[in-house]
Amino acid sequence: MWIKFDCEKGKPAVSRDIFTQPLADMDKVIQDICDILHDYHKYNGFKFNHERVEKWVNQFELKDREFFIEEFLHLLKQGIYVDEMKARELLLKSIMELGRRFKFTNLSDFLANADFVNLQDEGNSQLILLELLDDVLKNKYGFSLARCGTKSKKYVVYVDDILATGGTVFDDVSGWMKKTEKDGETNYEKIIKGDKVFIIELFCMHTWGKVNVEWRLKSKFDEKILNKLIYRAYYVIENHPSKYGQKLNFAYPDKNQPQIVADYLDELPEKRTYGMTKREYALRNPNAPTEEKFYSSRTNRKKFEDLLLMEGLKILKRVEELKPNQRPMGIINPSYQTLGLGTLFFTWRNISNTTPIVFWWNNNGWTPLFELINRG
Amino acid sequence: MSARRYLISESILFRKTKEEFGGLSNMAAGYSLFVNEVIIPTSEHLYQACRFPDYPNIQWDIINEKSPMKAKWIGRANIKLTRSDWDQNVFKIMQWALEVKLSQNWKTFSSLLLSTGDKNIVELTPQPKIWGAVKDGDYCEGFNALGRLLMYLRETYVKPNIYNHCVSPIDIPNFKFLGIPIGVICDERENTFTADSLPREFVFA
Numbered sequence: 029m030w031i032k033f034d035c036e037k038g039k040p041a042v043s044r045d046i047f048t049q050p051l052a053d054m055d056k057v058i059q060d061i062c063d064i065l066h067d068y069h070k071y072n073g074f075k076f077n078h079e080r081v082e083k084w085v086n087q088f089e090l091k092d093r094e095f096f097i098e099e100f101l102h103l104l105k106q107g108i109y110v111d112e113m114k115a116r117e118l119l120l121k122s123i124m125e126l127g128r129r130f131k132f133t134n135l136s137d138f139l140a141n142a143d144f145v146n147l148q149d150e151g152n153s154q155l156i157l158l159e160l161l162d163d164v165l166k167n168k169y170g171f172s173l174a175r176c177g178t179k180s181k182k183y184v185v186y187v188d189d190i191l192a193t194g195g196t197v198f199d200d201v202s203g204w205m206k207k208t209e210k211d212g213e214t215n216y217e218k219i220i221k222g223d224k225v226f227i228i229e230l231f232c233m234h235t236w237g238k239v240n241v242e243w244r245l246k247s248k249f250d251e252k253i254l255n256k257l258i259y260r261a262y263y264v265i266e267n268h269p270s271k272y273g274q275k276l277n278f279a280y281p282d283k284n285q286p287q288i289v290a291d292y293l294d295e296l297p298e299k300r301t302y303g304m305t306k307r308e309y310a311l312r313n314p315n316a317p318t319e320e321k322f323y324s325s326r327t328n329r330k331k332f333e334d335l336l337l338m339e340g341l342k343i344l345k346r347v348e349e350l351k352p353n354q355r356p357m358g359i360i361n362p363s364y365q366t367l368g369l370g371t372l373f374f375t376w377r378n379i380s381n382t383t384p385i386v387f388w389w390n391n392n393g394w395t396p397l398f399e400l401i402n403r404g
Numbered sequence: 405m406s407a408r409r410y411l412i413s414e415s416i417l418f419r420k421t422k423e424e425f426g427g428l429s430n431m432a433a434g435y436s437l438f439v440n441e442v443i444i445p446t447s448e449h450l451y452q453a454c455r456f457p458d459y460p461n462i463q464w465d466i467i468n469e470k471s472p473m474k475a476k477w478i479g480r481a482n483i484k485l486t487r488s489d490w491d492q493n494v495f496k497i498m499q500w501a502l503e504v505k506l507s508q509n510w511k512t513f514s515s516l517l518l519s520t521g522d523k524n525i526v527e528l529t530p531q532p533k534i535w536g537a538v539k540d541g542d543y544c545e546g547f548n549a550l551g552r553l554l555m556y557l558r559e560t561y562v563k564p565n566i567y568n569h570c571v572s573p574i575d576i577p578n579f580k581f582l583g584i585p586i587g588v589i590c591d592e593r594e595n596t597f598t599a600d601s602l603p604r605e606f607v608f609a
Contacts, residue, residue, distance in 0.1 A: 236441060243438050247591070251434045251512070254443070270440045270582040272464040308584055309441075 057097050058082055064104045067111045067376045074399055084397040092335055099332045102324045103372055106277075107263060110189075110231050110375040112160075118262050119161045119187070120168065122229050125260075130183060130225070135169065143181035144173055147200040151401075153189045156377060161187065184215075187229045189375050191261070192382040193361055194237035197228060198244045201257070205249065216249055219256055226257045232373040233261035234278075235268040263373060269309035277322040279357055279370035279384055281333045282314040289367075292341060292356075296365050300352065304365035311367070336384040337367065343385055346392040358382040374398065405608055410537060410544045415524040417544065427516045428525060428554055430501075431472040435509040437501075439589060440581045447505045448472040452479035454497045455486045457580040464582065487578065495608035496574045499553050503604070504589055506557050507568045517558040525551040525558070549608065556607045572604060 058081045065076045085097045110118065127138035144161070148154040162173040184204075191197050205216040218224040238259055245253045266274040281289070289311075297304045314330075323329035340356025353359045357368030359381045369382035379388050379398040388396045418425040421432040430448035437444040444450050444467050452475050453463040462482050469475040487493075506513050517525075527550045529536030537546030561568055570590040573579055579586050 239441060239443060243443055246436060246443075247508075251436060251509075254436060268441060270442060270584050272460060272582065303590070305587075305590065308587060313583070 054094060054097065057101050058085075061097070061101050061104060064101075064109055064111075065374070067113075068374070069378075069399055069401075070112075070376070072399075072401070081397065083395055087395065088335065088339060092331075095328070095331060096335055099324060099328050102328075103322070106322065108373045110262070110373075112376045115157075115231065115375065115377070116160060116164045118231060119157065120164050122260065122262075123161070123185075126183065126185070126227060126229075136171065136175070137179075138183070139165075139171075139173070139176045140179040141177070141181070142183040142185055143177045144185045144187065145204060147186065147204055148188075148196070153377060154187060157187045157189065182224055184224055184226045185229055186227065189231045189377065190371070190373065190380050190382075191228070191230050191233040191237050191241070191259075192369055192371060192380055193234070194239075194241040194244070195361065197237075198241045201226070201228075201241070202245060202248055205245075205253075216253070220250075220252050228257060228259045230259070230261040231375060232263045232265060232371075233259060234265045234369070234371070235271065235274065237267075239268065265371065265373060267370070269306075269312075273318060274316075275321055276312065276317045278372050279333050279336050280312045281337045281357070281367065282316075282330060283311040284314055284330075285311065285334075285337075288341065289337065293365060293367070300362075302363055304363050307365040309364075309366055333370075336370075336386055339386045340368075340384055343389050343392055343394050354385070357384045405547060405549070407545060407547050408537070409540075410524045410526050410548070412539070412542055412544060415526045415544065416520045417526050417528045419528040425516070425520070425525075427513070428520075429527070430550070433472075435505050435513055437504050437508050439504065439586060440584050442467060442582065445470065446472045446475075447501045449475045450501045450504070451498055452476055453581060454501070454579075455479055455490060456482065457487055457578045459485055460580075460583045489576065493574070493576050495549060495553075496576065496606055498550070499556075499604075499607055500571070500574045502553055502557055503568060503571045506561060507571050507589070507591065510567055514562045517554065517562045520558065525554045527551050553607055560605075 055078070058078050061081055062076050062078060068074060068076050081097075085093050088096055123138070123142075124135060126142075127135050130138065132138035132141075144158055146155055146158055158173060166172050186197070186201065186204075188197070205219065206214060208214050209218065213223075215224060219226055242254060242257075245257075265278050266276060267278050267280065268274050293307060293310050320326045320329060323332060337356055344350060344354065344356055347354075352362035355366065355368030357366075357370040360366055360368045368384065370384060371380050371382040373380070374383070374387075378401055381388060381400065386394070386397075388398050388400045390396045390400065416425050416428075418428040420426055421429050426432050427434065430451060431446055433446060435446065437447060437450055439450060444453075449467050449469070449472055453466045456462040456466075456479075459482070462478070462485065466475045466478050469478060506517075526544050526548050527536035528544065529538055529546065532538055532546055534547045535550040537544035537548040537551070560566070570588050572588050573586045
């Protein structure tokens with residue numbers, strides 16, 4: 029029986045004692061994955077079962093499957109999947125924390141001064157999360173979000189599952205800020221004066237996306253808006269390409285790639301009428317992150333990321349007409365000359381299309397792990 | 405580069421950031437910059453960070469320091485690690501930082517520069533320094549490099565209302581910020597931009 033040896037760690041590349049336990053049992057790993065992802069799209073009648081996971085992973089080359097599925101399980105165990113129960117817990121916890129932060133003695137008083145905004149189109153995550161929060165409040169306290177804002181609408185809470193590139197948050201927040209209230213003042217003016225406090229409550233936030241939101245708001249409005257919004261997230265993806273010491277807890281292939289990757293990136297600007305930027309951020313420094321805290325090892329990080337990238341590139345090669353924002357590592361701003369955002373975070377409600385396409389692409393001969401609604 | 409004498413009555417003097425033309429100072433808040441995906445509080449922070457292309461950790465400390473004066477002190481504390489060609493390129497770097505400041509704060513900074521009219525712009529310094537000028541009766545005398553760069557921006561971009569959408573980097577080796585080479589910095593509000601920047605003439609070649 030061959031045992032893989034991780035040269036970096038100087039020990040077997042498995043998380044078990046080689047003398048007492050057998051090598052990875054694929055079935056057990058798949059079952060563990062199903063247990064974690066148990067309620068994905070359950071409301072839609074979708075069933076996460078062994079067969080589905082096996083069918084998906086069998087699309088990878090035989091030599092890679094065991095590693096890939098093991099590493100994926102390792103990542104899932106780090107809290108990158110939020111099931112419905114967890115979502116309810118997080119929503120309740122967040123509003124209680126907000127109440128304490130703003131010195132309310134009870135939740136009811138905080139809610140009486142809060143405005144949970146619904147700025148997105150129907151079918152998008154915000155309304156669904158607000159409905160969930162409403163249900164949580166009814167079950168736990170016997171009152172609903174309808175009780176909000178009866179005294180004031182000072183604390184404006186924007187709830188969403190994910191801040192990825194920041195595009196949606198920027199559009200929603202800037203649109204809201206431009207609105208004028210009955211007293212003739214815009215919401216922006218009220219935020220600057222301190223008459224309103226804007227809180228962005230997220231399950232997941234990308235650090236790069238957050239900076240983008242801040243800078244775009246500053247460019248659109250004024251310097252004064254910087255650091256005025258409050259961002260809170262259960263899980264933070266440290267994906268900023270130049271900030272010091274980022275954990276890089278997402279999929280970010282390194283610079284040591286075959287020529288096809290450079291060719292792919294270099295060909296992106298073709299047929300576009302606008303300039304592309306950020307080519308320098310497309311691939312990470314092989315030495316980053318300074319300390320590996322997310323993947324099971326540095327070596328396994330590279331292997332996993334490269335598999336996502338190569339399979340993603342193979343899929344896209346089969347697509348006749350690609351949209352300008354579609355990349356192997358997920359959707360990204362069309363003017364970014366990069367491989368995609370590479371998000372590794374999932375919720376029971378839906379998968380973000382900023383995750384690598386191997387997870388959600390449902391065409392061109394590829395079966396996704398997760399089904400998508402309204403995306404792709 | 406020679407020292408100049410400026411008649412005070414024909415000049416806009418600036419020193420403290422809270423005074424009327426304080427926004428002209430590199431230390432002035434309210435004119436953040438965005439370079440390599442990072443928001444930088446002032447042009448002073450950016451200028452100081454440019455000293456240390458090989459030390460992203462020092463650059464990080466500088467830009468994370470809220471106070472521009474303290475950011476400057478961090479620069480001073482690490483002066484031995486300044487890039488070896490700093491003295492030859494210091495004016496180019498300052499000009500570039502000011503171009504970025506103007507491009508990214510066009511509405512506010514251009515109107516400030518425009519409000520100086522045709523007057524000389526002079527940074528008032530208590531001691532003779534390359535960047536400013538000292539008071540001498542009805543005059544100020546000094547190299548006033550900062551003032552001259554600001555006047556260049558006013559005449560070249562602000563008065564003719566030429567908005568520099570993209571600021572090109574300067575052509576010096578190892579021009580890096582947080583480990584990444586500094587490229588063309590563009591206003592990305594509209595996806596229709598092209599990455600072409602306006603040609604640059606260095607005030608102090």
